[in-house]
Structure formats: C-alpha cells, structure tokens
Amino acid sequence: MRWKAKIIVRLKEGLNDPEGRVIGKALKNLGYDVDELKVPKCFELVFESEEPEEDVEEMCKRLLANPLIHTYEYEIEPLGE
C-alpha cells in the first residue's frame, strides 16, 4: 500500500540554530516584531509499505534525525492502492 508521510525534525531545546537566528534578525530588520524563529528540517515522502509507522520511525532513527540533538514528529496518511 502507498502512503504519504510528512516528517518534521527539530533541534532540541537550547541548541544553537544559527540559520533561524539570522532569518529572525533579517525579519526584524524589515520591521516585523519577531521574538523567535526556528528552521526545522521537513521531509515529505511517498512510499510503499505494509508497516508504515514502523518504517517511518526507522527512517528517522537511521537517517533523517540524530537522536542526540533532534526530536521528530510525523504524520502518515494513506494514498490508496
């Protein structure tokens, strides 16, 4: 069966996010009252699997996230077939 997954990988609280800081500062310089900006990693994939939750969990652990510095969450929805 085919599935669509959306995975968001965030830096753990307190870790340095220089890209987010720079973009937040740029928005402030444009006049917006931005308190905080973060740039998590986002992955959108289409895949075939009989065990979609287990596969996505494994993909995160093995490749997409580093458990030392990241947390992750995902949504999976069926695409049919």
Add this chain to the structure above:
Amino acid sequence: MRWKAKIIVRLKEGLNDPEGRVIGKALKNLGYDVDELKVPKCFELVFESEEPEEDVEEMCKRLLANPLIHTYEYEIEPLGE
C-alpha cells in the same frame, strides 16, 4: 498580540530538488520503498502583530520565499496576551 506561525515553502512542481533526491536514494539504499521525497523549507516563528495574516504573507513575499520558484502555505495560531 502574540502569534505562532508555521510556514512551509515548497519548490514548484517540476523544479529540481537535489537534496530530496539524494535523501530519497539513501532511504532506498537502506531498503525502504520510497517513490518520491521532497525537502521543503519550514519556518516556525513567534511574533507580535495586529495583522498577523498580512504580516506573514508579506514575510513570505519579501524574504522567505521566491515567488518565481516557490509556493508557500502557513498556519497561524494565537498565543494570547
């Protein structure tokens, strides 16, 4: 008033996403049946505004997305105060 926004900026259909292709290939090499993988840009921000929708729309147009090659969508929720 304070708001939280989550913005996703995607490459338009048909444009080259080398990062997504490489990660999709790496997952295939690990044995997952991945058809397609994309890596949109994701921004999560906290900001103060009286007109949050207009501000986020402007931020996208002025800095976060390039309308020639990107589409974007966002969700905004109130944080109170």
